[in-house]
Amino acid sequence: MLIIDAHLDLAMNAMEWNRDLTADIDSIRARESGMQDKPDRGNNVVSLPELRKGRIGLVVATQIARVTENHRILPGWYSPEQAWAQTQGQLAWYRAMIDTGEMQQITDLTTLERHIALWEDEGVANDTKPVGFMLSLEGADSLIDLSYLERAYAYGLRAIGPAHYGPGRYAPGTGMEGPLTPLGVELLKEMDHLHMVLDITHLTDAGFWQAMAIYKGPVWASHHNCRALVNHQRQLDDDQLDALIERGAIIGSALDAWMLAPNWTRGKSTPSLCGVNLDRLADHIDHICQLAGNSNHAAIGSDLDGMFGSEQCPYDLSTIADLRKLEGILEKRGYTASDRTNIFHGNWLRFIRRAWKNN
Ligand SMILES: [Zn+2]
Numbered sequence: 094m095l096i097i098d099a100h101l102d103l104a105m106n107a108m109e110w111n112r113d114l115t116a117d118i119d120s121i122r123a124r125e126s127g128m129q130d131k132p133d134r135g136n137n138v139v140s141l142p143e144l145r146k147g148r149i150g151l152v153v154a155t156q157i158a159r160v161t162e163n164h165r166i167l168p169g170w171y172s173p174e175q176a177w178a179q180t181q182g183q184l185a186w187y188r189a190m191i192d193t194g195e196m197q198q199i200t201d202l203t204t205l206e207r208h209i210a211l212w213e214d215e216g217v218a219n220d221t222k223p224v225g226f227m228l229s230l231e232g233a234d235s236l237i238d239l240s241y242l243e244r245a246y247a248y249g250l251r252a253i254g255p256a257h258y259g260p261g262r263y264a265p266g267t268g269m270e271g272p273l274t275p276l277g278v279e280l281l282k283e284m285d286h287l288h289m290v291l292d293i294t295h296l297t298d299a300g301f302w303q304a305m306a307i308y309k310g311p312v313w314a315s316h317h318n319c320r321a322l323v324n325h326q327r328q329l330d331d332d333q334l335d336a337l338i339e340r341g342a343i344i345g346s347a348l349d350a351w352m353l354a355p356n357w358t359r360g361k362s363t364p365s366l367c368g369v370n371l372d373r374l375a376d377h378i379d380h381i382c383q384l385a386g387n388s389n390h391a392a393i394g395s396d397l398d399g400m401f402g403s404e405q406c407p408y409d410l411s412t413i414a415d416l417r418k419l420e421g422i423l424e425k426r427g428y429t430a431s432d433r434t435n436i437f438h439g440n441w442l443r444f445i446r447r448a449w450k451n452n
Contacts, residue, residue, distance in 0.1 A: 104183030136402025147414030176235035232257030254292035316394035345394020
């Protein structure tokens with residue numbers, strides 16, 4: 094079954110972690126052995142061949158670059174211009190992947206339907222198919238001003254999450270309080286004009302409700318789990334989930350261990366000691382389905398290799414291709430074939446088709 098993963102920081106891995114994602118996973122890991130500069134060295138689980146192996150044929154792939162006051166406390170760039178340039182380097186990598194046939198950018202219904210038809214064609218070997226990607230910006234700091242939004246739309250940016258971790262030029266993010274900034278309110282209006290997708294991931298509670306009230310266009314939560322299961326501001330509470338469901342949003346469940354099971358201590362806990370396996374992911378998906386009363390809103394936004402690796406993701410997932418194991422887990426819990434199709438790709442596809450119908 095085709096899988097759509099709504100959140101992967103592919104270019105960040107290529108450009109900041111210096112990972113050649115066209116290589117096989119073992120050689121990427123081997124190149125990092127002994128490196129100490131980042132906590133997840135040698136533990137990556139994502140590569141383009143592994144995506145193909147798992148039939149993860151379409152992903153939402155990010156550009157990401159924060160503006161920071163102090164790089165030593167919160168890594169980032171000291172000016173919007175530097176952050177913009179970083180995202181343009183990431184874009185150049187995606188374009189190089191397109192040129193070599195490794196990836197295919199999806200920007201409209203025509204490119205989407207052609208790509209889905211290719212992935213559904215069993216006569217073509219999966220390992221020869223390009224991985225499709227829809228471009229999203231995680232944290233809007235790098236948009237120097239709103240004229241850059243139009244430039245970004247022109248090169249295919251189709252979704253934005255205004256916030257990330259900490260303070261932001263457009264919206265405060267995870268770990269913060271308070272509403273969008275005045276710039277953020279303007280950003281949402283411009284995104285509405287362009288019929289872009291608003292990703293509410295990483296917004297504060299105040300920012301979430303403000304954005305839901307202001308934004309008229311399509312809204313999703315690309316990588317987000319449930320506060321009822323793991324109590325943290327980074328997670329969505331049931332009122333937020335209800336409001337998203339009411340609005341036809343899709344919520345992509347993420348695989349960062351601390352978001353899956355309670356009592357995780359970063360750097361100390363291990364997935365096996367904390368019982369973090371793919372069943373915990375199914376718990377969050379199931380919670381969303383129970384709230385909705387159907388399987389039309391839950392999906393996958395794995396965030397794998399999003400600044401963490403196998404040291405901090407389910408122990409029964411050795412690469413991203415193991416997302417397939419979730420199918421059997423959901424089946425055991427009574428999820429029908431059509432429920433599983435919804436969760437693996439049907440919900441994202443329906444959402445994107447609807448969002449782009451009038452573009
Ligand atoms: Zn994130």
